Amino acid sequence: MNSLTAFARPVLRWGGDPSGGAPYVFADPSDPQTYTGFDYEFAEALADKMGMQAQFVPTDWESIVSSLKRKEFNVIINGFEPTGDRAREMLFSKPYYLFRLQLTVRKSDGTITSLEDCKKYGKSVGTLVNCAASRLLEEGKYRVKGYQDPVGAYEDLELGRVDAVLMDVAGEMFYARSNPKLKPAGKPFQTGAYVVGIRKADASLKADIDKAIDELINDGTIEKIFRKWNLWDDEQVKLRTATPPAIEITTTKLNWSEGLIKLFKAAMITVLLAFGAMFIAVILGIPLAVGQSNGGPLIRALCTTYIEFFRGTPVLVQLLFLYFGLPVIGITLPGWLTAIVGLGLNYAAYESQIYRTAFQAIPERQWQVAYSLGMRPILAFRRIIFPQAFRIALPPMTNDFVALFKDTSTAFAIAVWELATAYRELANATQSYLGIGIVVCCYYLAMSLPLAHYAHRLERKLQRKSTGILSSGAEK
Amino acid sequence: MITIKGLSKAVQSTTLIENINLDLEPGKILGIIGPSGNGKTTLLLCLAGLLPFEKGRITIGDRSIAAEESNTDKESLWAFRKKSGIVFQHLHLFPHLTVLGNIIEAPVHVNKIPKADAEREARRLLKKLEIEQHMNKFPEELSGGEQQRVAILRAIAMNPEVLLLDEPTSALDPIRSGDVRNLIREFANSGHTVVIVSHSVRFLRGMADYLAFMGKSELIEMDTADTLMANPKDPRTREFLRFSEVN
The missing domain is CATH 1.10.3720.10 (MetI-like)
Incomplete structure (x- = not known):
């Protein structure tokens, strides 16, 4: 496409946190002026399918929902999970990826083999703040330590400041799997979904996005993107099923x-x-x-x-x-x-x-x-x-x-x-x-x-x- | 008793005082006169043991320091310092202590006199100067003259052999008021020595036993007060006295 048509296309502004944001969206190490990541590629493909031009707006993860409401961008695309509390104030697209959670411990650790062990032995668990994993841990009354990005969490795990880290497999694959001092504890568990977050008033935008996601699933674009990032697994087949996949929605209610x-x-x-x-x-x-x-x-x-x-x-x-x-x-x-x-x-x-x-x-x-x-x-x-x-x-x-x-x-x-x-x-x-x-x-x-x-x-x-x-x- | 022999003090290449020699027997009051900036205060600080000097020796009673010791932290210097009490031109009372506190501070904490005894003595002195009612006030609540009396009492309370006063006339109240003069006289009569530095001849007249005239950095002449006033030998002394007459 030439630049003139690109200029003429409407812009889809999407928000994500690029700091410690691999493999979702992050500054390309070989060219720090540009961004990359599966969410970046998904956003490009999604906008393209909708006849729009994607424009990335870097933002802060913890306050990403507030930023959406303040209209700093049109949608959230950032490994964003539907939760009960978020559902009250925004819309979710249909899922474009199904993730699971993985617990990671130090290689030397001999006691923790599952999340239950953490509770049994009173071990502290680090995770990203404001995500499905943190809600799960808070609900379960674990000793939680919240981090702004996965790098800090895994670093503290290495240094013994925290005993285990619970993270989406995507993040765990990128930051922990190849670290010789860490090891996964148990198998991935608890399926969740990544969706596009949309303001409540934008129902028609949601319909367009859902339609585009369907097309991206069916024409194999999504599979191609996630295979490239080594994140495609059998679980994703459920995306194609006619009925929406069973998503475990965790929720936080202020007591x-x-x-x-x-x-x-x-x-x-x-x-x-x-x-x-x-x-x-x-x-x-x-x-x-x-x-x-x-x-x-x-x-x-x-x-x-x-x-x-x-x-x-x-x-x-x-x-x-x-x-x-x-x-x-x-x-x-x-x-x-x-x-x-x-x-x-x-x-x-x-x-x-x-x-x-x-x-x-x-x-x-x-x-x-x-x-x-x-x-x-x-x-x-x-x-x-x-x-x-x-x-x-x-x-x-x-x-x-x-x-x-x-x-x-x-x-x-x-x-x-x-x-x-x-x-x-x-x-x-x-x-x-x-x-x-x-x-x-x-x-x-x-x-x-x-x-x-x-x-x-x-x-x-x-x-x-x-x-x-x-x-x-x-x-x- | 004070003896000064060959005292010289310079800061870098500037001579402040040069070859001062002086003898003063107990029970006497010496007034040092001369224009400002001629080293009178410097001499006083050396006498108090607060300023190191390059040459000479100062003796007060049974204690003496030589130039070499004046710049050290030796016991002899600390002992020498206790021989004199000084009242500065700007008094420098301790602003955080009451009048009573100012006076008993050193007797209690240096001489370890029981507080009650020190207080009794301080009261007696305050009563004599008729400022007993200000006992529990803080220095800044007093007039200049009242502050001056407290400063003198603070020095006297340690019963030093020598009392040094720097420009006492600059206090706001006229110090001529009889009770302060009487106090100083009485202190001298009880066997102590008093040295008063002043540019005002008028203040010293009738009070000082001896007068010394300080020219630029040096002691020009010293004699009994009456002799020096009536018949100064040096033309510089004559000049100064004539000048101060009209003031």
């Missing part, structure tokens, strides 16, 4: 009391992260400040490098670096500890600067008066200098602590189940962004307001003891 408990647990993790990280920051800030102010040239340069590095790069990148980078040199920390250490290291850089300015604000004469009264440096520091510096440092430290509380949400990037992660997962699974959002905000406020209030009271108490440095100005 409010359960949801609140889940959020409360997440809030407790947020508290743990914030206090743990602040503890590290407050302590580690001291040697940094001292080193930067009073150290020799080497110490000074090291401290300054540390401070500028942690202040000059995003905390999110630092966390990802610690989580995925450190295991390369043999240090594997669990997610929550990585978050505490990472945020602590980051905030230590800021605390050190608060200390430094606070101590610089104390006139040299205060030391001299103390010395002339016979005080040794340690006593002078403890009784005279520190109490003055503390009250200068307190307000900015309080600010930092409140900021840190909010920064714990970055731990979501390394699969820590804190409050922001919980919000995304629960809200995406139930589409109740507003209700859960209000609850989550209340949790955050319930934590930060008493803190701010207490800090304010302490400040005022100290204020009454005067903050004025009596006189400034140089003396000769």
